[in-house]
Amino acid sequence: MTGRVHTETVQPGLLARLIEIGRESAGHVTSTPSAAAEPETLYDRHGVLVVRVGDLAVKLHQADREHGAPFLERIRLAATVPDVLVAPLGPPLDVDGRTVTVYPYGEPVDPQQKLPWEEGARLLAALHSTTVPADAPSWGRPARVARRVSELGHGPAVDVVRRAFATLPAWIRGENGDGPPDAAEYLIHGDWHLGQMVRAQDGRWRLIDIEDLGRGDPAWDLARPAALYSAGVLHPDEWSRFLGAYQEAGGPAVPAEGDPWTSLDVPARSLAIQIAATCVISAEREDRPLNEPEQAMVDACGRISAAGDAA
Structure with a gap:
């Protein structure tokens, strides 16, 4: 269900099982006549494996994610907003203790084409404007930030990221x-x-990957592009397209007029640190220096720590 294709370690047994599940599922879905087509690995990274089987996508979820009752609630919740989210076609399956879900296939964003910033902003605004059911699960807090920082090793870049992390509010840490x-x-x-x-097959854009769907502060959904823009990685024109479309669509995460950073500052700083930590970890594992965008994220952490705790 995520964009294609990053491959690390496709496990043959699991891959074969996902293909089998896709073909079995296609037999119950009349809109999937191409189920006999050659399967395609869309994503194999960070413990997630996604395989296209005809007009379906079969996803093996991360082993360390919680996929009990809250995930079932998220599946039910996603199905209530079909114009915004792609929900699984049925309940999750258990494959050797791992969670597997089946979705209708959708064409991922093509980085060689004009990026759909406006469409993403409008989808987020629509999601954020949806009435929150009383039993909707809570998003909680951005736990990935602390988890990524805890995985860091040693070195100058690591020290920069850790100093920036120390400036974040305690509840984020x-x-x-x-x-x-x-x-x-x-x-x-x-x-x-x-x-x-x-x-999607109707030609319209949808949001995927619902593991974190729930009640929360909508500013966190804008945090990643805000962090990339602040670090100089995302071009100002693309940020303006995204933010402007979100405001025009009436999204509640930022004021319709005035300074959006009153809402975005802490989420953007947090995501800048999370992204920087991920970049440093990847470079360490691959035994290579940071590339230019990665170094820009570490430099952003330097500016964050120099500014101190603004929360």
Whole structure:
């Protein structure tokens, strides 16, 4: 369900089982006549394996993610907003203790084409404007930030990232409760970026990957592009396209007029640190220097730590 193709370690047994599940599922879905087509690995990274089987996508989820009752609630929740989200076609399956879901296939964002910033912004605005069901699960807090920083090794870049992390509010660092007190809550995706969009068979864009769907602060759905823009990685024109479309669509994460950073500052700083930590970890594992965009994210952490704790 994520964009194609990063491959690390396709496990033959699991891959064969996902293909089998896709073909079995296609037999029950009349809109999948191409199920006999050659299967295609769309994504194999970070413990996630996604395989296209005809007009279906079969996803093996990360082993360390919680996929119990809250995930079932997220599946039901996603099905209530079909114009925004792609929901699984049925309940999750258990394959050797791993969670597997089946979705209608959607064409991922093509990085060689004009990127759909406006379409993503409008989808987020629509999601954020949806009435939040009383039983919607909570998004909680951005736990990935602390998790990534905890995985860092040693070195100058690591020290820069850790100093920036120390400036974040305690609740983001996992030291004080689940979130900021009295935060307004909306329905949010929880992990939005352009890789979380596909063009559905009706030609319209949808959001995918619902593991973090729930009640939360919508500013976190804008945090990744805001962080990339602040670091100089995302071009100002693309940021303006995204932010402007979101505001025009009436999204509640930022003011319709005035300074959007009153809402975005802490989420953007947090995602800048998370992205920088991921970049450093990847470079260490691949035994290579940071490339230019990665170094830009580390440099952004330097500016964050120099500014101190603004929260």
